Amino acid sequence: MGQRHQVFLIARVAAHNAADTAARYRCVGAYHHQWCYGRLPLIAARRFITLVKQKDNAEIIREQLQSIQGKYGLGKTEPHMPAIPCPYPTFLVSSAFCIDLEAGHAYGSGVSFQNSVLDANMGSGDGDNNDGITVFDITDPTNPAYCFVCVGGLEGEVAVGGWTPLTAEQYVRAYYPVPNEKQKEREGVKETEEDVQKRIDALSGERLMTLDMLAEAWPHEYSAAPNPTKDTAASNSSTAVPSLADLTLRPAVEHAIKVGETEELEGLVWMPGKADHMKSVLRSQVSFPDSGLSLLAKVLEHEAGSTSNTIDLSGLALSDSQIHSLLPSTGADKIELLNLSHNPNFTVDILRTALTLYPKLRRLVLLSTAISDEQIHQLLVDEPKLFYSIEELVHPAFLSWQNDVCYPVSFAYVGIHGYGVPSSACLATFTPASVVQSLTDLLSPLAELGEYEMYGLLGTSLAPQVAFASGVRGEGESWQDRRVHCFPAFNNAPFSGKGWLFVGQWETMSQSGCRYGFVQTDLEPDPPRATIYDLAGFLKEMAAEGRPPAAESAVNKLEKIFVDLEQRQEAKLWTEPEFVTFTGKFTMYNMRRY
Incomplete structure (x- = not known):
């Protein structure tokens, strides 16, 4: 059929x-x-x-x-x-x-x-x-x-x-x-x-x-x-014929680096297109020379001022000490995106420095570096506060399919949907803004759709994974154009450790008993313990932890969705006894997950 x-x-x-x-x-x-x-x-x-x-x-x-x-x-x-x-x-x-x-x-x-x-x-x-x-x-x-x-x-x-x-x-x-x-x-x-x-x-x-x-x-x-x-x-598809000026720029940059005299070229960085071509030459250096750092710093300064608070060091064979000398000169108080990919020299030590230096960092890209899955896992366990501002941590450890999560989880969505469909989506890092947006994307259809359409959405456990994989979108950015920064893993035992959860039970229109809530877990086998919060309570706890706040307009939108769900589906906040019963129910349904 x-x-x-x-x-x-x-x-x-x-x-x-x-x-x-x-x-x-x-x-x-x-x-x-x-x-x-x-x-x-x-x-x-x-x-x-x-x-x-x-x-x-x-x-x-x-x-x-x-x-x-x-x-x-x-x-x-x-x-x-x-x-x-x-x-x-x-x-x-x-x-x-x-x-x-x-x-x-x-x-x-x-x-x-x-x-x-x-x-x-x-x-x-x-x-x-x-x-x-x-x-x-x-x-x-x-x-x-x-x-x-x-x-x-x-x-x-x-x-x-x-x-x-x-x-x-x-x-x-x-x-x-x-x-x-x-x-x-x-x-x-x-x-x-x-x-x-x-x-x-x-x-x-x-x-x-x-x-x-x-x-x-x-x-x-x-x-x-x-x-x-x-x-x-x-x-x-992207091949372009370089101009005569660009053809002469490469040997000029290579010579300037070789003799250690880059001041004249630094004055050209602000000319249209020059910074990109200079950076291409700098990326071709097999072992990055110290004599090129001053020119690279000017290129990065230009990028940070013209590309929405971004620093892209990808493909540059920089040593830890060279990165350490560059980062403070890049407007650390406003940088939101940092790309350190394709650098075999990059280590956990300099990652720790970068995370400390950029308090507003939201997206961190670490593709093809020397940092192993185990090392990034351990840093998340040992120093979780370093990642409190990070919404998107792009690393191979979080981009592969896993039948059960094997990385440290800082936030997870856990749910039973429709007629007994267990769902889960685990994040290594999060901010209140990313959680508010993901829940808004996932739950708003449940407050709007008819029963037939809602049946399809509640019938797949993919929906939470897709929602929580999305990067935070700016004003006017559509869902279709979203960044997908990870492949959220399913957690077969989401109540066995410490951490933050959003737990939802969403039935079809013909059923009742919809429940939801933010849950801070510290569950022992007997008896389990949990503290349940509404959205306002969760955000208050996030502020106390020192995490950056979500936009008020986004919070208000999600609040309205919860009100609509209560009116339409009689959705209510969990009581602790109901939640404890749900944990056993989730385990039972998960054993026959399809």
Whole structure:
């Protein structure tokens, strides 16, 4: 039963110890959806493409793709490709195809990530399928490609060709043929046709995959064209011809660093485009020379003043002592984003210094550094107050799929939804602002949707994970354009330690007994203990801990949602006996989690 559809991610990946070292298309992620057909794959494809193009998300995707280059053998050659080689973009696919929390357009479907993710080594037609597949090329996430494929017949009105790339229009017209004028007179037909065309148009500017790309990814399923057209769009999409001035800038910067005379170049930093080109040259230094620090400091000063309080030290081979000398000169009192990625010299000691120096730091990016998962875990345990201002901690430790959380949890959402669906989402770091926004995104649909729509949202345990993975958005930023900074893990035993929880029990419209509350736990096996707070009480405790406050307008919006939930679903704050009963109920339901 169902309208079964699979989604595949492919990218150019070099094989391990292959005679031919060229990167070739391979599947790096696969996902199953039990009910996705007609317009739904087009809508989901638009959501996914928007997500991967977001620059901060694209940076993480590129990092995960780079991490598997040359690592796995082809086919059955060892070492074997794991089932989920790139968990972050696979999580983005699950988010796009199963959840939409955009205000006024909320949608939920599917079950859990664990029970829907597929083995990336499978064939594109090996899934339980009756409504085709969607394939994305994410080699260059800023310029992805897509196609749909009929791999075993579509349950639509019109037959389409199998095992060949289909455009959005070709796929959706199998379900919704263009109506004639007489058919448009029927109730709802004209409105449906307008919506179908809207979904087609939404993908009209996106790159379409070719048969040759599919044949390279799955050579046993697809036959390449006799004269294949090489697809170069992914690798050359951002290529630009440098100006003569820029061509002369590189040798000038290299010479100035070599002789230790950068003052003249420092005066050019403020000219349009010069800082970016200078930084590119500085990034090419294998071992960063002290003679380049003064020029780099000027470049960073320029960036901090023109890019919304950001310091980007990624790709610079700086030593701890060099970073230590640079950081105080970068306007520490206003920096909110710090990127220290791609520096093999970067250590926990300098991380501790950076966290101490920047009191307003909200986003910290640590991709491809010397800091191991274990080291970041230990720092979170030993010195949690260092992270009290951090909303987004981007590190590989928090970007992989885990069946049960293995990192220190500072905040977790725990819930039972609908007819007994256990849900959980664990964060290593949080602020009141990030929690308020995530709860607003997750709960506002429950106060607005009809029972049918709410059933879909409450039926998937993915919804809290998707909501709490989102970065805090600024005024006017939409849900669709959000940053996704982590892959929140499920916690199979959320009440066994100390920490902050938001615990919710959300029933469908036909049921009662909705409960919620912020809970500070210190639960012993017998008897368990917990302190329960409403939103105002939680925020008061956050202020006492020294965490930065959430915006008053955001708090008021969430307060109104709780009022609406009380009026509509009789939602009430937990009592301690009710909460203790819930802990046992969650454990029971979690044992049969699907």
